[in-house]
Amino acid sequence: MAPHILAFAGSTRTNSFNKRLIKIAVAGARAAGADVTLIDLRDYPLPLYDGDLEEREGLPANGRKLKDLFLAHQGLLISAPEYNSSITAVLKNTIDWVSRPVPGEAPLNCFDGKVVALMSASPGALGGLRCLVHVRAILQNIRVLTIPEQVAVSNASEAFTADGSLKDAKQQAAVEALGAKLTHLLSRLHG
Ligand SMILES: Cc1cc2nc3c(=O)[nH]c(=O)nc-3n(C[C@H](O)[C@H](O)[C@H](O)COP(=O)(O)O)c2cc1C
Numbered sequence: 727m728a729p730h731i732l733a734f735a736g737s738t739r740t741n742s743f744n745k746r747l748i749k750i751a752v753a754g755a756r757a758a759g760a761d762v763t764l765i766d767l768r769d770y771p772l773p774l775y776d777g778d779l780e781e782r783e784g785l786p787a788n789g790r791k792l793k794d795l796f797l798a799h800q801g802l803l804i805s806a807p808e809y810n811s812s813i814t815a816v817l818k819n820t821i822d823w824v825s826r827p828v829p830g831e832a833p834l835n836c837f838d839g840k841v842v843a844l845m846s847a848s849p850g851a852l853g854g855l856r857c858l859v860h861v862r863a864i865l866q867n868i869r870v871l872t873i874p875e876q877v878a879v880s881n882a883s884e885a886f887t888a889d890g891s892l893k894d895a896k897q898q899a900a901v902e903a904l905g906a907k908l909t910h911l912l913s914r915l916h917g
Contacts, residue, residue: 729760730800733762733765733802733803734766735805737767737807737814738768743849747879759913767817784828812856813861813864821865844861846878847882847885879892
């Protein structure tokens with residue numbers, strides 16, 4: 727069976743560089759045989775996590791939808807923008823809501839045993855590298871296996887062609903390879 731991968735960027739911005747980057751990794755995963763669901767977090771708006779709200783109303787409907795998506799996929803492809811040297815609020819808030827157990831659910835059920843490949847793009851010189859350190863640590867601590875390879879695309883405002891590829895052919899291949907590597911790993915784990 728083809729490995730199932732859920733892919734998204736940690737940005738809601740229409741012209742997001744990370745939304746462009748994730749599409750390249752998705753193409754690499756699909757070419758390697760994965761069944762990929764690419765989502766836009768803009769389509770799943772969530773309130774800021776609030777314990778009182780959760781106690782009163784439970785998991786918001788979009789949190790439930792995201793949780794079901796996580797449960798239905800074995801792998802994750804995430805392109806994570808860097809804000810103030812770290813993870814964006816929208817990505818952290820998504821992780822926080824999805825991590826909350828619904829009644830009868832085991833803790834961290836929808837992260838446990840998942841495998842993730844990470845990448846980032848930024849107009850800055852480091853390409854979001856510092857954020858990847860934080861995202862990696864967060865995901866590892868909630869039982870997600872993170873593959874060692876990653877790509878950080880610097881100078882992102884100049885890095886893409888009009889058709890959405892990366893101008894640097896080596897970098898394009900490296901991002902496609904991230905998707906392929908995740909697919910092959912999942913095939914070996916779940917094949
Ligand atoms: C609040 C804020 C903080 C930012 N901090 C950083 C930063 O620390 N490092 C960096 O490389 N870019 C930083 N940026 C620039 C983002 O990388 C840039 O807005 C990028 O386009 C966001 O990703 P996106 O294009 O996928 O939305 C910051 C942007 C915002 C809005």
